Amino acid sequence: MKPDKISEAVVRRLPVYLRYLNELSSTDILTVSSQELGRKLDLNPAQIRKDLAYFGDFGRKGVGYNVIYLIEKIRQILQLDEPRHVALVGTGNLGRALCNYNMKENVKIVAVFDSDPSKIGTTMNRLIVQPMDELEQTVREKEISIGIITVPASEAQKVADRFVTAGIRGILNFAPTVLRTPDGVRIHHTDFTADLLSLAYYMDSDDET
Amino acid sequence: MKPDKISEAVVRRLPVYLRYLNELSSTDILTVSSQELGRKLDLNPAQIRKDLAYFGDFGRKGVGYNVIYLIEKIRQILQLDEPRHVALVGTGNLGRALCNYNMKENVKIVAVFDSDPSKIGTTMNRLIVQPMDELEQTVREKEISIGIITVPASEAQKVADRFVTAGIRGILNFAPTVLRTPDGVRIHHTDFTADLLSLAYYMDSDDET
């Protein structure tokens, strides 16, 4: 079913397409070309066509892509047509920010955990903070497939290990540290410290293109 | 002074090296090899050596890299040897999380802004939330070179434009939208919606390598 071997870069762009298509769908625009998409998203039109063509022939020559249809297709590809349940560990500021974040697409944080006894039992965006002991059982009961880590770097690997034993196969890590997991477990690392520090490199040079 | 044209990928790895080196520096380890770094950071040793060699000969054959010296050098490369001042716009949950975040390296949020009158004048991590009107003047007075955007997507482009006119040349964007800025202004986009949704693609397949 799933095509050959799609590069990470391609998969990573699909949500970006989806987001803009969702915007379009609330207008009266029915059709969009790769050129328009490219202009709006700052991407090469050929790249967009190629990305989409990996998954099927979604466009019509001379016309472009039907907005509604393409949304549906990208949702299918990303496996977002049925709800995806997420667990979050670490109820600090960042954890709270993410809990309150409206993901729109069918992705929902359905359980939050913390190891700090003083946090357990408090509520966060209508969810009760649970102790780490309950992780495995909750993952099973609520059919959770993705875990988010928003604990300090020193705790992140331990949490990742717990996620893995609980059967989670996808982890979004916000802790500023590299995590190691067995094959078959996928880690995406949102490293905004690195994003920010690397930005500093480009400052004050005045010789940019 | 600055070497040829270093790829973004290389620059983006420097903070990752720096972070682990900082950890090492608080142990009694004085020297580290590219192999050790690679193992710890899940990177190819040759890549690490190549990355560092773009900027100078920091290692000693047969020995490795002196931890303290390499830290100093990477800090210089990233222009972190003198303090870098940052402005943040958008005092929601995410903005607050970032304000409380301890960046360690010489990067400091020194001013926060919001357009919501009910937020202005309140304090966030010892900073008083300022109105957008004061952006230009504050950027000048506090020598701010980097801006962080944590407003809703619908407002993000406007904020970016304000940053640009205020003279800011580096922007870290957390809003889930693509920003357009003139040449010479650098944008790093932390798009965790995309990170999370793209993770879904890889779930439940059971045929991963």
Place this chain on the structure above:
DNA sequence: TAGATTGTTAATCGATTAACAATC
């Protein structure tokens, strides 16, 4: 039909990895 735009192949570009001489 004429104009527009896809899907796809080929060309280009760039980044990663392997290999090894130099040398500490």
Place this chain on the structure above:
DNA sequence: TAGATTGTTAATCGATTAACAATC
């Protein structure tokens, strides 16, 4: 010296872009 590890060149790999026939 022998062992280890760098800096760097060459080889490989992969991703982006250009170009164009097919066709709506």
